[in-house]
Amino acid sequence: MSEKLHLVHDVLDKMVLDRDKHRLGRVDTLVLQIRGDAPPRVAYMEMGGAAMCSRLGRVGRALATWIGSRGRETPRQPYRIAWDLVRQVGPAHVVVDTDVETSRTTAWERWLAEKIVARLGG
Amino acid sequence: MKKVMELALGLITSIGGFLEIGSITTAAQGGAAYTYQLGWSIALGTLCLALLLEMSGRLAAVSKHTIVDAIRERFGLPFSVIPAAVVVLVSFLVMASELGGVSLALKFATGIDIRWWALPVALVAWLLLWKGTFGLVEQGVSLLGLVTLVFLVGAIKLHPDWGAVAHGLVPTLPKKEPTHYWFIAVSILGASISPYLFIFYSSGAIEDKWDSSYLSMNRITAGVGTAFGGALALMVLVGAGAVLAPRGIQVDSVEQVALLLTHVLGRWGFVLVVLSLAIGSFGAVAEIALASAYIVAEELGWNWSEDIAPHDAARFSMVYTVLVVLSSIPILLGLDPLKLTMLSMALTAASLPVAVVPFLLLMNDERYVQEHTNGWFGNSAVTLIVLMSCVLAVVSIPLEIFGG
Numbered sequence: 001m002s003e004k005l006h007l008v009h010d011v012l013d014k015m016v017l018d019r020d021k022h023r024l025g026r027v028d029t030l031v032l033q034i035r036g037d038a039p040p041r042v043a044y045m046e047m048g049g050a051a052m053c054s055r056l057g058r059v060g061r062a063l064a065t066w067i068g069s070r071g072r073e074t075p076r077q078p079y080r081i082a083w084d085l086v087r088q089v090g091p092a093h094v095v096v097d098t099d100v101e102t103s104r105t106t107a108w109e110r111w112l113a114e115k116i117v118a119r120l121g122g
Numbered sequence: 123m124k125k126v127m128e129l130a131l132g133l134i135t136s137i138g139g140f141l142e143i144g145s146i147t148t149a150a151q152g153g154a155a156y157t158y159q160l161g162w163s164i165a166l167g168t169l170c171l172a173l174l175l176e177m178s179g180r181l182a183a184v185s186k187h188t189i190v191d192a193i194r195e196r197f198g199l200p201f202s203v204i205p206a207a208v209v210v211l212v213s214f215l216v217m218a219s220e221l222g223g224v225s226l227a228l229k230f231a232t233g234i235d236i237r238w239w240a241l242p243v244a245l246v247a248w249l250l251l252w253k254g255t256f257g258l259v260e261q262g263v264s265l266l267g268l269v270t271l272v273f274l275v276g277a278i279k280l281h282p283d284w285g286a287v288a289h290g291l292v293p294t295l296p297k298k299e300p301t302h303y304w305f306i307a308v309s310i311l312g313a314s315i316s317p318y319l320f321i322f323y324s325s326g327a328i329e330d331k332w333d334s335s336y337l338s339m340n341r342i343t344a345g346v347g348t349a350f351g352g353a354l355a356l357m358v359l360v361g362a363g364a365v366l367a368p369r370g371i372q373v374d375s376v377e378q379v380a381l382l383l384t385h386v387l388g389r390w391g392f393v394l395v396v397l398s399l400a401i402g403s404f405g406a407v408a409e410i411a412l413a414s415a416y417i418v419a420e421e422l423g424w425n426w427s428e429d430i431a432p433h434d435a436a437r438f439s440m441v442y443t444v445l446v447v448l449s450s451i452p453i454l455l456g457l458d459p460l461k462l463t464m465l466s467m468a469l470t471a472a473s474l475p476v477a478v479v480p481f482l483l484l485m486n487d488e489r490y491v492q493e494h495t496n497g498w499f500g501n502s503a504v505t506l507i508v509l510m511s512c513v514l515a516v517v518s519i520p521l522e523i524f525g526g
Contacts (some may be wrong), residue, residue: 052422
């Protein structure tokens, strides 16, 4: 990883790959942790529909709230990957130490694959 | 040797995949109404397309990014959703017209109304995407599309005044119905420079794993292949200019285009033109569905590739599935494919600045294309395209109302 990392330039909106280089999604938001008098530090990256909508103005934020609270008493947080899991920030990808097969960000991809695509012979 | 084969295939693909209902009907309308005078709009549209294709291939080969990927990364989500949404929406209308083109060709062949063909055509296109690979979609259909060479044969046999054809390549003002003239010019340009074409091209370059060693091949495929494809579109205009214009026949239905070459090629002229319409438009349906799925998946960061099983890219596969099925609705509802085509071509022209401006900025960003940034010619040419697109966007809507 380079010594200087511009979070918006080099990380935000970049494609995220798992440890086997499978696509997980994009870095939709970045969250900094405020730690009293200590300097803020990058806590995690957020991904998925709710995180994405939160960047799209008032309508998008309302949509993000709706996505997070659908059918739940306590709103679900967007999918987060701790910054500690980042292994590489390359020119085209961010590689993280996680697995696409168990990742929540690809849960509905797996649901679609099992419930619909498999029935269509795909 | 492998590269030579790829180059040959790339050239054939560009030529065989160029004509579809949009380019055929707009060129035929131009020829019927203004003989060879609108040849310049085909030449200009082809030049613009060749430059944009070369740039999109260069971006992919050097940066390993598709256009959509790079726009999202470089300009951020709030901006990138705009061109992505606009291109998908406009491409959807174009896809519906292309589906209408295939259905019309089947109607000419069987006499059965086009509404009966809309869903079966959508189903076959979906099956091709579901079961096929990128190579099959890109090259297989385009190889069959070489049947469009019939327009070249027909134009030669019509013995047109080639001097007048060459004269038409220089823009001139019309002597009659200027509004109609500019509307057809706009439609021809919209038919030639569809954003889905260069978006499909850049995603295809990533599918084919291009690197910097492909830059020369990219230049030849985009330049020479597109030039030959544009020449075929010009031959449609020449055919209509030689057959329909002298008789004062305007193209107000696609049937007139189907009968264009019966004058010189007899029954085979009809059969081959109908085949050209069917294969060209079918290839476009498949490519647009795929290009739209590429846009959505790349914008949102989903897994995508036409070379993996639908199961492994379920969201990507479902996007083209839904779009192909939905694109049959306008034809099922009885919309006239010709009117739909003219409307979608004008809207394509209107949408060009949204897709081209961020692309131009990317092609000058060394973080993406390193030392392969646009030279002065590429920059000037793309700037010209953007300016022209802006003018087209402003004029195409009133022209559509008063001149269409």
